[in-house]
Amino acid sequence: MIASFLARSSQSKTRVATKLASPITGLRFKSTGSKVKRIGFVGLGNMGLPMATNLFNGFKDKADFIIYDINQKTTSNFLKDHNTDPNNKDKVKVAKSPLEVAQEATVIVTMLPASQHVEGVYFGKDGLFGALSENHLVMDASTIDQSMATRVAKALHEKGAKAIDAPVSGGTGGAQAGTLTFMVGSNTNADFELAKPYLEKMGKNIVYCGTNGNGQVAKICNNMLLGISMIATSETMNLGVRMGMDPKLLAGILNTSSGRCWSSEVYNPCPGVQENSAATRGYTGGFGMPLMAKDLRLAVNAAVDTKTTVMLGAMAQQLYNQMAANKDYENLDFSAAYKWLSENAK
Amino acid sequence: MIASFLARSSQSKTRVATKLASPITGLRFKSTGSKVKRIGFVGLGNMGLPMATNLFNGFKDKADFIIYDINQKTTSNFLKDHNTDPNNKDKVKVAKSPLEVAQEATVIVTMLPASQHVEGVYFGKDGLFGALSENHLVMDASTIDQSMATRVAKALHEKGAKAIDAPVSGGTGGAQAGTLTFMVGSNTNADFELAKPYLEKMGKNIVYCGTNGNGQVAKICNNMLLGISMIATSETMNLGVRMGMDPKLLAGILNTSSGRCWSSEVYNPCPGVQENSAATRGYTGGFGMPLMAKDLRLAVNAAVDTKTTVMLGAMAQQLYNQMAANKDYENLDFSAAYKWLSENAK
Amino acid sequence: MIASFLARSSQSKTRVATKLASPITGLRFKSTGSKVKRIGFVGLGNMGLPMATNLFNGFKDKADFIIYDINQKTTSNFLKDHNTDPNNKDKVKVAKSPLEVAQEATVIVTMLPASQHVEGVYFGKDGLFGALSENHLVMDASTIDQSMATRVAKALHEKGAKAIDAPVSGGTGGAQAGTLTFMVGSNTNADFELAKPYLEKMGKNIVYCGTNGNGQVAKICNNMLLGISMIATSETMNLGVRMGMDPKLLAGILNTSSGRCWSSEVYNPCPGVQENSAATRGYTGGFGMPLMAKDLRLAVNAAVDTKTTVMLGAMAQQLYNQMAANKDYENLDFSAAYKWLSENAK
Amino acid sequence: MIASFLARSSQSKTRVATKLASPITGLRFKSTGSKVKRIGFVGLGNMGLPMATNLFNGFKDKADFIIYDINQKTTSNFLKDHNTDPNNKDKVKVAKSPLEVAQEATVIVTMLPASQHVEGVYFGKDGLFGALSENHLVMDASTIDQSMATRVAKALHEKGAKAIDAPVSGGTGGAQAGTLTFMVGSNTNADFELAKPYLEKMGKNIVYCGTNGNGQVAKICNNMLLGISMIATSETMNLGVRMGMDPKLLAGILNTSSGRCWSSEVYNPCPGVQENSAATRGYTGGFGMPLMAKDLRLAVNAAVDTKTTVMLGAMAQQLYNQMAANKDYENLDFSAAYKWLSENAK
Incomplete structure (x- = not known):
């Protein structure tokens, strides 16, 4: 089977x-x-x-x-x-x-x-x-x-x-x-x-x-990759927009190219790019910052225990942790990483 | 049009x-x-x-x-x-x-x-x-x-x-x-x-x-997201394998879940997961480390110039730069990030 | 008192x-x-x-x-x-x-x-x-x-x-x-x-x-700052040397300027800069990679628990973890971060 | 001579x-x-x-x-x-x-x-x-x-x-x-x-x-080490304070231990620790965020050009760049990294 x-x-x-x-x-x-x-x-x-x-x-x-x-x-x-x-x-x-x-x-x-x-x-x-x-x-x-x-x-x-x-x-x-x-x-x-x-x-x-135990491994592996990809997509969309590109156009190009990922295609963190994304409805609902921070803590500690290097995983953990510690972000969906990046540069 | x-x-x-x-x-x-x-x-x-x-x-x-x-x-x-x-x-x-x-x-x-x-x-x-x-x-x-x-x-x-x-x-x-x-x-x-x-x-x-100019923006945005995703996929596959998972099984799970990206689906950096990937043929051919390092340099400098924060982009730049500086890696495909991570932990 | x-x-x-x-x-x-x-x-x-x-x-x-x-x-x-x-x-x-x-x-x-x-x-x-x-x-x-x-x-x-x-x-x-x-x-x-x-x-x-408990806080705070400073000093010395500077001359300048720290003044990680440093005796003895990795794990987890952001602390944890996982480095003093950086670029 | x-x-x-x-x-x-x-x-x-x-x-x-x-x-x-x-x-x-x-x-x-x-x-x-x-x-x-x-x-x-x-x-x-x-x-x-x-x-x-040229090398090396140390000191002071330590007591311990650096001893970024620091006078005057961001850009690009890895240098560049992009921080002294870290966790 x-x-x-x-x-x-x-x-x-x-x-x-x-x-x-x-x-x-x-x-x-x-x-x-x-x-x-x-x-x-x-x-x-x-x-x-x-x-x-x-x-x-x-x-x-x-x-x-x-x-x-x-x-x-x-x-x-x-x-x-x-x-x-x-x-x-x-x-x-x-x-x-x-x-x-x-x-x-x-x-x-x-x-x-x-x-x-x-x-x-x-x-x-x-x-x-x-x-x-x-x-x-x-x-x-x-x-x-x-x-x-x-x-x-x-x-x-x-x-x-x-x-x-x-x-x-x-x-x-x-x-x-x-x-x-x-x-x-x-x-x-x-x-x-x-x-x-x-x-x-x-x-x-x-x-x-x-x-036994590999259910847990699969989950934290998937969520670590998801957590990194969401911040990477947020950095990329924010960079493109600040350099003058239309966000929908940029998302369309990424999604037909080698940069595409679930976070860019299905759950794009830039408001307005997708009609039904958390981003478009103000980052309400969805998968909260503290939950992503918790899963990344499990992933990074598992990496340390198995002597595995996860530079980007550790960095993503810090970034979600930072947002989970901020009262304006702690209750938002994890895709509000885009909001964090774009609004801090005010 | x-x-x-x-x-x-x-x-x-x-x-x-x-x-x-x-x-x-x-x-x-x-x-x-x-x-x-x-x-x-x-x-x-x-x-x-x-x-x-x-x-x-x-x-x-x-x-x-x-x-x-x-x-x-x-x-x-x-x-x-x-x-x-x-x-x-x-x-x-x-x-x-x-x-x-x-x-x-x-x-x-x-x-x-x-x-x-x-x-x-x-x-x-x-x-x-x-x-x-x-x-x-x-x-x-x-x-x-x-x-x-x-x-x-x-x-x-x-x-x-x-x-x-x-x-x-x-x-x-x-x-x-x-x-x-x-x-x-x-x-x-x-x-x-x-x-x-x-x-x-x-x-x-x-x-x-x-x-005019947005062709360049699209390219460095795509390649920054690609460069980060490839390292993220490498970290994730390496973590899962070191925790005891079968790499093909793990890739299959990621690719039907929210962690999926082009690097995990089409160009998986773990050897043997895909028949025709660069990884499976010893990371020969493909997109070399110095090219990815060059594109990430353009991306990170563009970010600094536009006051955009790209934490993961900057980290990825350093990692490709590190591999491009190593004579055992400089001529390999950029997906050899997996090889780097898995072989350094010897 | x-x-x-x-x-x-x-x-x-x-x-x-x-x-x-x-x-x-x-x-x-x-x-x-x-x-x-x-x-x-x-x-x-x-x-x-x-x-x-x-x-x-x-x-x-x-x-x-x-x-x-x-x-x-x-x-x-x-x-x-x-x-x-x-x-x-x-x-x-x-x-x-x-x-x-x-x-x-x-x-x-x-x-x-x-x-x-x-x-x-x-x-x-x-x-x-x-x-x-x-x-x-x-x-x-x-x-x-x-x-x-x-x-x-x-x-x-x-x-x-x-x-x-x-x-x-x-x-x-x-x-x-x-x-x-x-x-x-x-x-x-x-x-x-x-x-x-x-x-x-x-x-x-x-x-x-x-x-009670603050003895532990003081220890992990000191060791986190030490762990980051040692890598920072290693990056800096390595950069200067690769750009053509004499390491003793560079160390002398840093140590009379605002870049100085215990790692540059007392325990410089570049071999030959100080007569009695771990670096000069081949990184033997001293404070081992796994010990620094353990203290940084305590520090980063304490940071997550108190919702404190420690980007550089988390990055340093990954880097010591990477060296502790490598059989050529696991038994060396933590100042071998310099050796890692300089020898990987071969 | x-x-x-x-x-x-x-x-x-x-x-x-x-x-x-x-x-x-x-x-x-x-x-x-x-x-x-x-x-x-x-x-x-x-x-x-x-x-x-x-x-x-x-x-x-x-x-x-x-x-x-x-x-x-x-x-x-x-x-x-x-x-x-x-x-x-x-x-x-x-x-x-x-x-x-x-x-x-x-x-x-x-x-x-x-x-x-x-x-x-x-x-x-x-x-x-x-x-x-x-x-x-x-x-x-x-x-x-x-x-x-x-x-x-x-x-x-x-x-x-x-x-x-x-x-x-x-x-x-x-x-x-x-x-x-x-x-x-x-x-x-x-x-x-x-x-x-x-x-x-x-x-x-x-x-x-x-x-010739080494004057420039010495300067960017010193300022890269300084820039990293300041953020490291800020992370450390903030972690200790959030874990319940008195900031003056913590600074005193660091400064007689292996964690000490110019940023902790002479220019401590935590307000009130030193009477004449930029921190104590509201981070006015001093060395501004855009200047540190500029010097780190020179350092990181020099590192890329000489194939030198500067993970912490690149991360520090991003962090100063982030603060230089924020109108509440762009005119503050670079030691306001402490303010950034402590106030974002509100």
Whole structure:
């Protein structure tokens, strides 16, 4: 499957994983043969809440749910919104701890802000780890460093559980629309196939990235290249405009030449060049400065840890960090790098 | 025409200027009504020689030629190769100076290494300028700074001559194949239309970039963005590989995600990712380190002159400059940035 | 005292803390009035071992010792070397855990490689924390991030213990010679005064840096500025030499002008400029590339955490990281940045 | 003398060239034996005017003067101010061209803004060059690129004239006070000695830098190192302050440690740290952003031309360029880098 996946990659622009004929059969683990009865979800924040909602809507006829979040208001709201079937008052349960989630559910998704939260939820007091077994499939959608992701996977594998890392791109918009891209690290193709039916309820593209931890690698690599390209495009558009070129004309030339990139073609940071870009709507919405700064911090630290030189990556990190520290920019889309460059030269 | 050109830009990927029904009619200048009798070409170096050859082959039935180069061996070779028509021994002439070119030809192309050579050929002793008039159409294909390009155009316009700047991309390969891209700065659409039939014999894409000087702006903008993107792609591929990812798999993911750029999709710097890339053939051929360093110098100095901040552009300039200074890299394609990054960490 | 310390700073170049008339009286803590009976030391690595030796030699007539290191060979060697008094066979004891150190000693020094080791020794199983009380004075000489340093201090203060952070500069040479500089963070002047007599046995300069955690801040700030200045000096010397200047003459000019810095005056990276520099002896010994890379990582991450922009700091981090990843440079002094710059342009 | 100069350099902080016993004897050129009758000065701008004034005051008893500037108001004002001796109405003359200066004066100083002005004044129509001979001593105090400086010297030597390059540091304040530092490039020690008596009227330190052109090299090297150090000091002070340290305390620690540099010790960019710094008086006066940006442009282009890598130099150039482009910063001292860094993070 992995081989065929690679083969297909040159043909299709957006590689949606093949829908299995009967995805639910994937739920019968070889070791037990039992059917999933309950799906667990830990972490219902800005991203996790819409993801959990989509997962619930996709599987509510086949399984019950158990959820956990440190914020009890979030979980009680979810309960109120989704426990609506009069014949099945217990469709959704709120757990008192991650441990309880692992005790009741055999398929578990976690979506947490950073490495230290993942460590706490998995290995802390009353953590998931205490009840995991060979009956469990666990998918961590958090964006964390590779070393924590592989540590989680290793610990779970020692208990016989299936584990994948599956960080996402697509933002809160993609989470709500169910169109996220999942970048999946999995030591075995079988685990990847088992996870897919669940991820497909929350996302559109389920991309295989190699062994456990490589989902995280793919994500920070892509976002580092994106972060650099956006500043490079901003510098270039700003230079051209200040030298007297029409921005639309310049963008058109770049986009048919060797300078083109996603940031120049699809998401041009110069206002007015594209009708539906963040730039044209005042840099509202989109992918915020602090998020790009966070991903670049992961990338640069991973580079230092692996003795890899990333001059431009480090420079981009500083520039997003600078904008994230400025109250006029911290809430803007990351393409406001153009605004920063053009307005500082006043 | 310019408006319609812009309108089309969203539909076609490679915008080849429309072939005029009878391009040669473009040669009848309003002011004189005379037909072109002789085409001049100054600067027959690595790029200029194949360009002049293509231009000759395209127009030899309609016009004679006069050429000039500081290197007399080059011009006498050209003479030997092309003055082969027994009925017209004088098809090609070698001029003693640029001035003589301007005295005999009304359509002139110049292709010179840098600003100081342009200054000498146009304004120096026995320069073109001495004989230019309203009968002349002059196309400068050199890559020089915008200020020199506009100075040339202004001086020519004052004499009534038509002048465009038309730097190229595509390298010596494109020059030989006649598939160069010309980025054209022209104050009037009429001049652009007059120049096109000639440029089309030497190139495939004739791109309108705005007023005089903007051909140069477009070129250095594109090449700055390209130069940064190539290093960014190299850093990213190297990081992913050192973190354990398969390079083809990583490239596939980037190229279907927001990190994609020309350097990752078409010209990936990691050997083996693409069959026909410079990287896969040992970084031979292609666009050399000193050329990229030269273009980035033009870009960064233009930025300083216009008070534009180009952090990543300046960093990229230093990195190409560093490689161009190393005898193991100076003759390699600019995508050897990947080799530099991966081999320095030995 | 702090005020007078600051007042003195403009007068003396090297500010050695005033020797107390009878330092040992400092050991009588107000709360107990008891005299120190035993001094503890945790972490006897390359730096810790010579520091512990100097501390032992300075206090062996007044106190007994208890030591702990994860490497048992180190502690048994220390025991063999120092338990030589036939009348006091128990002068030095080896503890089975940090906890035992805290149970037996009231003055404790820790010297550990990084934040995670500090966390383990203080808060892990059988850690120091289990036995700390208002009778303890604890000095952590490790170089770690500010947040861990303040977390340690806060936890110790809650138990009533005195706590200071006191990272060092001076390297293994300074550790052996007892000439280290300690940069001390302490919430109270009293604790600073209590700690001084011990630190003075291991170092020459005991510098007050403000509240707990600020010892760490001072160290990474100094080393970031040093790391940038060394590369800047290397770039400058290399540029001058390549433009034809005599390196000694250039260094002499810089050092009497506004470009001078410690790296140009005291530790010039160009071989031959100074007789006793690391550069002149082939960049052997000194402060290694990985150490500078580690300190810059702390600095850049601290900058990101506090939303501070450090463009040059981030660039310097990448450059030391690049050299630390190269087997020809990883074991050289950090001033080999000059060698890197001059030899890459071959 | 040069050797002894170098020997002395380790002893004295400010190396003032030894006063010759009778400097005026230096004026008797071997070839003619004639005494200087007239001193010429070309370029009476912000720097040149006070320099010419000091030179006039120092030599008015021994020589007459002839001056030239493109701005006639400047020269007529100088005439009015200095032609006050009723017995010698012709003490100062205003020349109609640089040529006339060379025709009348045998000792000439030029002080011009940039390379192109030097080219014009020396080699242009009615330039100095037309009348230079073996009787002339010419000192160019302009800050220009090395290649122009050596071109000027070579051309003058071919005519038998003595030529030195002598760019200055010290600003308009130093020009008025006569305390400038001259960095002198001279092919022979004899020419250096001839020039010294004149330079000593305008400056305090006359520093020998090697052969012709090396005065320029020394200046851009020093200013590149200074420019980087100032930003590095600003980043460091800002980081420490944002992490909670008292700025005076931090500066005191840096200045007794390996991080110290002229920018931290003498000209600290953090307001309030030093009583008389530009920072403390609101960054007024001092060395402006555009001047530092200009010198860094010369340095970075020299680096590119000599294939020297200057990563930090290029980054510093961009940062000063960015501030010089901002109307709130363009008129501030270059140490306002601290203000930029601290205020952008609002």
